[in-house]
Amino acid sequence: MDSKKTAYRGVKDLFKEYANKEEQKEFEQFIDSQQIAKTLFALRSKAGKTQKELAEKAGMTQSKISKIEHAFNDDLSVGDILKYSSALGLQLHIGFTPENLALVNQVKLHWFQLLECLDEIQKLSEGDKEMETEARKFSFEAANNILNGLLEHLTKVHPENMQKPALLVTTSDIESTTKEDCDTNIAFN
């Protein structure tokens, strides 16, 4: 087998090896101009549906599904995307962010959206004791998963200086958790 090879993140990365800057730019624009169609195709594949099956569910022809999956972003209608995604049992969410939003700001944006969702879950559960318990459980689970994910990320980023946290809440702790427990701060080294 060939000796250790360069691993490319994607085709744009790979193409840099073969083309000059001008051709690279043109190619990247070409690839980017079909991201919606590519995403739809990936979603259909994940759902395990053939074009024919999706067409029947969406009330479209197979030819139309194929056209959608190869369309440029500019040529897709919101109506077609809605029909396609609905046939896969998916909801379409449309959001707006500043052009060229820096990755660091994307992280912050997602963080605030996450907190909003968690707050909304708590609000919706108010007044129903059972729902309140479930909502509280979910918040602890979410915190557990998020913190573990972040710690894993930090370990990759700074493995030498990472120390294990003093306390991690696990889901088995949640059943004995009361409202008063929720007010307790979890401390880390």
Added chain:
Amino acid sequence: MQWCIEQTDLFARKFKQFRKKNKHSGLDKLLLNNLDTYLKALQFGTSPQKINAGFIHHEPNGVKAIDQKGSRKKVSGTPKECRLYVFPDSDSKVLYLITIGDKNSQKSDIKDCCSFLDESRKTKGSDHG
């Protein structure tokens, strides 16, 4: 873990020749575009066997041949069907680009794919030995 792409020396050599031979046709970009679509489906966590499209041909031993069909981008001339042969290794999440060719070279391309897989199995075997 994200999928990544690795190219064999054979692919690198043949792709350079392919681009030179089809300089103004844009065929190389159409092939890479479909490759990008296939890679995106892999990144979504779908098993390679379950990704089906008109431009994906399932060859023996898990090899896939990706052709240039389907794109709305126009190409010059009446190009022959070309194929990019890849092997998706689900264990390592590496999509190997093995070789590239057209209808005329199909037989030898498939042979190259088999050689690649044989070599790959030998290497994995010696890694674990």
